[in-house]
Amino acid sequence: MKYRAATIKDIAQALRLSTSTVSRALRDSHEISAATKQLVLEHAARLNYHPNPIALSLKEKKSRSIGVIVSEIANSFFSQTINGIESVANEKGYTVIISQSHESFEKEVRTLQYLASRSIDGLLISVSSATKDLTHLKALHQFGFPIVFFDRIIEDIATHKVMVDNFQGAYNATMHLLQQGYRHIACITNSAHLSITRERVAGYMAALEKHGIQPQPALIKYCFHGGMLLPEVTDAVNQLIKLKHKPDAIFATSDKLTTGCMRALKKAKVAIPKEMALTGFSNSDLIELLHAPIPVVRQPAFEMGQVATELLLQLIESKRPVKEFETRVLHSELLIPSK
Amino acid sequence: MKYRAATIKDIAQALRLSTSTVSRALRDSHEISAATKQLVLEHAARLNYHPNPIALSLKEKKSRSIGVIVSEIANSFFSQTINGIESVANEKGYTVIISQSHESFEKEVRTLQYLASRSIDGLLISVSSATKDLTHLKALHQFGFPIVFFDRIIEDIATHKVMVDNFQGAYNATMHLLQQGYRHIACITNSAHLSITRERVAGYMAALEKHGIQPQPALIKYCFHGGMLLPEVTDAVNQLIKLKHKPDAIFATSDKLTTGCMRALKKAKVAIPKEMALTGFSNSDLIELLHAPIPVVRQPAFEMGQVATELLLQLIESKRPVKEFETRVLHSELLIPSK
DNA sequence: TTTATTTACGCAATCGTTCCCGGAAAAATC
DNA sequence: GATTTTTCCGGGAACGATTGCGTAAATAAA
Numbered sequence A, B: 001m002k003y004r005a006a007t008i009k010d011i012a013q014a015l016r017l018s019t020s021t022v023s024r025a026l027r028d029s030h031e032i033s034a035a036t037k038q039l040v041l042e043h044a045a046r047l048n049y050h051p052n053p054i055a056l057s058l059k060e061k062k063s064r065s066i067g068v069i070v071s072e073i074a075n076s077f078f079s080q081t082i083n084g085i086e087s088v089a090n091e092k093g094y095t096v097i098i099s100q101s102h103e104s105f106e107k108e109v110r111t112l113q114y115l116a117s118r119s120i121d122g123l124l125i126s127v128s129s130a131t132k133d134l135t136h137l138k139a140l141h142q143f144g145f146p147i148v149f150f151d152r153i154i155e156d157i158a159t160h161k162v163m164v165d166n167f168q169g170a171y172n173a174t175m176h177l178l179q180q181g182y183r184h185i186a187c188i189t190n191s192a193h194l195s196i197t198r199e200r201v202a203g204y205m206a207a208l209e210k211h212g213i214q215p216q217p218a219l220i221k222y223c224f225h226g227g228m229l230l231p232e233v234t235d236a237v238n239q240l241i242k243l244k245h246k247p248d249a250i251f252a253t254s255d256k257l258t259t260g261c262m263r264a265l266k267k268a269k270v271a272i273p274k275e276m277a278l279t280g281f282s283n284s285d286l287i288e289l290l291h292a293p294i295p296v297v298r299q300p301a302f303e304m305g306q307v308a309t310e311l312l313l314q315l316i317e318s319k320r321p322v323k324e325f326e327t328r329v330l331h332s333e334l335l336i337p338s339k
Numbered sequence C: 001t002t003t004a005t006t007t008a009c010g011c012a013a014t015c016g017t018t019c020c021c022g023g024a025a026a027a028a029t030c
Numbered sequence D: 001g002a003t004t005t006t007t008c009c010g011g012g013a014a015c016g017a018t019t020g021c022g023t024a025a026a027t028a029a030a
Helices: A008-015 A019-026 A034-047 A053-060 A076-091 A105-117 A135-142 A166-179 A195-210 A230-241 A255-267 A301-317 B008-015 B019-026 B034-046 B053-060 B076-091 B105-117 B135-142 B166-179 B195-210 B230-241 B255-267 B301-317
Strands: A065-070 A095-100 A122-125 A147-150 A161-164 A185-189 A220-222 A249-252 A277-281 A296-298 A327-330 A333-335 B065-070 B095-100 B122-125 B147-150 B161-164 B185-189 B220-222 B249-252 B277-281 B296-298 B327-330 B333-335
Touching: A008 A019, A008 A034, A019 A034, A053 B053, A065 A076, A065 A105, A065 A301, A076 A095, A076 A301, A076 B095, A095 A105, A095 B076, A095 B095, A105 A135, A122 A301, A135 A147, A147 A301, A161 A166, A161 A301, A166 A185, A166 A195, A166 A249, A166 A277, A166 A296, A166 A333, A185 A195, A185 A230, A185 A255, A220 A230, A230 A255, A249 A255, A255 A277, A301 A327, B008 B019, B008 B034, B019 B034, B065 B076, B065 B105, B065 B301, B076 B095, B076 B301, B095 B105, B105 B135, B122 B301, B135 B147, B147 B301, B161 B166, B161 B301, B166 B185, B166 B195, B166 B249, B166 B277, B166 B296, B166 B333, B185 B195, B185 B230, B185 B255, B220 B230, B230 B255, B249 B255, B255 B277, B301 B327
Parallel strands: A065 A095, A065 A122, A122 A147, A147 A161, A161 A327, A185 A220, A185 A249, A249 A277, A277 A296, B065 B095, B065 B122, B122 B147, B147 B161, B161 B327, B185 B220, B185 B249, B249 B277, B277 B296
Antiparallel strands: A296 A333, B296 B333
């Protein structure tokens, strides 16, 4: 017994009306008499009629769904962002289709093609750590397809963008280490072509220079896979602790890297913060429960998701092509563990 | 300049063929000559033609998308499960639409209605902690709508189910505590009407009885919101530590509850495991980095997602209504921290 | 009473695709 | 050379809903 949803035709036949009349009655058109409207409405309720969204999509040429691509949802920052995205999207009647790139360029391209083929109305994306080539995004963007970048943005593409004050967040975190007396501070960061990498490393360097310390390239380690592959982080950390002039602190520029460092240091039996201080960006809510509760830069992830979605829907629902784009910068917060 | 995807009509017009011919050529029908096929295929490639999934959905009466409802994705167990779900679904050409109930019954019902209105082909659900009334699920199920339960299953509804050996997992964890010498073990668990609650509490009790210990109702605390609301857990823990005969260990039956206990104990300044031992179900990968690395019961979340999806797709793609259902029980694992 | 206007509804096209039917031309058979 | 069979392709309906246009009947205005 296969379930068949009631259609407008069912109502029309039962009431000996045309489908047009039923359609108009349901949409409360002025050219339908009150009596007919009532009849239709009652019968629709009885049949538990709901307009078929697929038929509507076909006609309207929009699916009322938006795609989201993040590196992985098993990451506090992104899962919190997604919550923000859903809160806004669902309220406006949009479905959210979430996909993960797992920090792989190929996966990102494939996933993007897939989403495009599912005819989403717009895209929210935080590009993968491995994304250097932008043709897949530029091609879509040139067609006038609505895209909003968040977190890891692409400067090259003219559209709305949402991020935090990456420079300031990194600056504050590094400054905090300096104030604690650490002077030889290393930085473990994402792949070099990511916007967040550039900005956060710049903030880190600025803090050092403010203290008259010359940043050293040997102390900056780039992880191409953004900590997705643990060995990458472990190697970076191991190289640092084997240095003749070993750093006394590490600043990690993202969630996965921060916890990756903790793992690596634990494995190498380096005590935090005694032998090596640590700080970094993280939205994990387990930080306070950790063996070494470190100071972290927390991003307003939920809010970021909300803002990005609002901007995207604005783009989608705009009648005329939008020519003026905004870049929203939210504030990060340095969370210092209570003693 | 609005982007308009190439359609079969565009190809037909350009090649002076009918849409039927183009359609057949693309599907490699035997009644189209090789020459025409080649022509069509080439032109399709040039226009970057992709069949419109919405039009297909309308015709086929299936959307090739499945809905997933979990309590929240910012939960290691569920995000890992979702990864498993996506891996199978995407491979089979299905889109996954993820929704969160946030452990609220109302949200679950609303979300389910929403998914149904988006005409998903099937549903994967781990019911919310607050779900007692099952009419929303039963109604859908009676229409022959494909549903597969995972993790928190509903015994009443006859369909495929996937879960872990909850009894055994709880038994093992409790037994481990007993072997360590703890005798007065409390249990903090989800709302009483959840399948996982019943089974895990039963495992806990069985282990106690095996050691000749009579389970005490006062030591079993039910959290209706499954730890979604921290005060709920904090209250439970506080009540336990204020008992005249204070327990020496706690067994928490789920991820959120386990970390909730840690928070509560930390706040109450109760040392783990010195003053109070702790163990529980958890799939968090940060456990080993915690201040007190506790033994945890780990579920094969990814695999559970895969199996559940395979069963669901089997249900969806079956020609005849399926009458025989399976309940797959996967194995959990007790992870003991290295000293 | 005649004409103009409104009211209330139906017809048919449309969105992109598939598929049943029907049929002309080419090939095969007698 | 006439018939049958293939081969190859087009016409048109269908999926569910919306909407511009046409129009009969009812009402209002002249």
